[in-house]
Amino acid sequence: MITEQGRILERLLSGVFICQISDEDGWRYLKASGNSDKIESQLNVLNRTLASAADGDVFYAAYQSLGDDERKVLTQQFQEISSHLVPLVEWLLLVQQANGSDVPVTQGSAIRLSELQGTIEDTPAFSEQLAKISHYKLFGSTSVSVDGQLKQVFKRLTDLGYLLRPNQDKQIFIATGKIEYLFEVIKFIDETESLSLAEQAENAVQQGSLI
């Protein structure tokens, strides 16, 4: 049988994010002191290093030293994620507004597709928003029904690792630590580009603009 260490190493090397939702055992293992050093030394052999984001909510493998090839891969990855930002942010806000509790989607939030679908179908503004979101290249839906659009969006998000579907018979999705990673990315862009996004939003609210 494969050891826990070997299993986690394999997951890290296959480019997976390890968080409490997607792999609780693995996440706890990496959180425990001493274990991460073992993994680290094995990753170093392959020019990888153990990286964590969002205050240790997610772990993943990063390059240890960067040559030209590695930079090329990372640049491509970065372009991909920055092109994903707008659709993902719009989706996050849609879910937050539709579930009515004003609580943003965070790691561990459960999203019940049937409830969400009901709210979206009852609210024309939400269905318009969903139609817009689902036709982004990231989701690539061609469906005209709310049902088809939602399913496609959730399927893509599950494929990309942002959501997890614990029971294949039920339409309940759980947000993984990758959502936290996404927030971290937006925060990072906000800080480095000095966009002061939160202030912009607050000003807009005060000016009564509808967002």
Next chain:
Amino acid sequence: MNQNIHQAGVKLLNAMSRHADLIMHAYLSGSVDEAKFSAKVIDSLIKQGVLWRPEADAELRLKNAVRQLLESSLHDERNRQIDANIGSSLASLKTLAQHYKEALQHGRFAESHAHLSDLTEHVYALTESLANNVRVLFSRINNEFGYVSSIDAKIRENQLAQSQVSELLDQLEMFQFDQLSDIAASNRELRHLLIVTLQHSFSRVTQELSIVQARLLALLGRFREFRGRTRLLKGFLLHMEHSPDFVPVNYCGLSQVPMLFNQSPSVIGSAAADTQRIEHEKELQQLVGAIRALNRPHKHYQPERAAHQIHVEQQSAVAFEEDRLKKAVEAYFCHVIDSGDRVTALQYYQDNNLEFDPEAWLYQVIGGYQGLSLEEQEYFAIEQTGEIDPVYTGNFIIRDVELGLR
């Protein structure tokens, strides 16, 4: 007098139970819809002090005492009020204790008894209200202020709860046990009520309040985090609206790539099967058994396999071929009978220059012998010559068949 109070109370409670529907309606909706209920019922409830009209043209409302009774019995989370007036309760306790002591000193036992039971009532009421206050705070925390929907409202609710907690803590400081202990002096009943009961409840409430305070702070932190996140998301969209061609700098070109964007792709592929490993044999066999792919190699066009007309003559020719083999075998059998010699099948084959495949010939000879009836078989003796296969045991290779008469 007592009898009167008893009767009046029973009457009031009966009236309340009779009109429970109206009272609950008023409790839930806040006021009574006078058109729905009969004026007589409403009048009697007003007289009994269950309903009242705050202003001349205002709607009828429940009396606060009734509302509080319902709130505390139903553990209704809408109850946000915290009764923090501990100072006056303590003052009345002290007064009552002094009445009691005075009555005891003058030997008025009946009066002292009444004072003591009054005091007991007050002490228990105070401890109950303290416990109730803490419970109310906890129930609000436990459902994270679920009765308001927006995060901003939750933050305001949280701040209200925090101010209530600090007020409660301030009031709790009024408990001065040294004073209470002086008042109780050496009286056993008073010491029990004023020191033991109150101190017990005091220590429990202060402990729970500190937990409440910590939870409230943690919740406030979380709500602020939520609000920050929502603002971040909305701000991002707003920014993208204002400057649609905003593209963040490629951080991967920097000399120090931030760890956030340094993410290595998958480097590990799946392993291949190792057919040499004996311990995997069972799994591999199952895997092979589960393969359902149809293996049809793509063949070139084969003209001979193409559909064409089948001529009946050709079919009869095939039958003739078989027939010839059968006839030759019959002739071989007859030859053995006629000559009475033992002749091997191949010997006969060569002698008569037969044209069949020798293997088919041998098969046919054996088959011909087997095809005879048991009675006929007994006339012949058949013997196979050959050898055991050198590699695969249990196989016997027939080289020739010898046939003779018995």
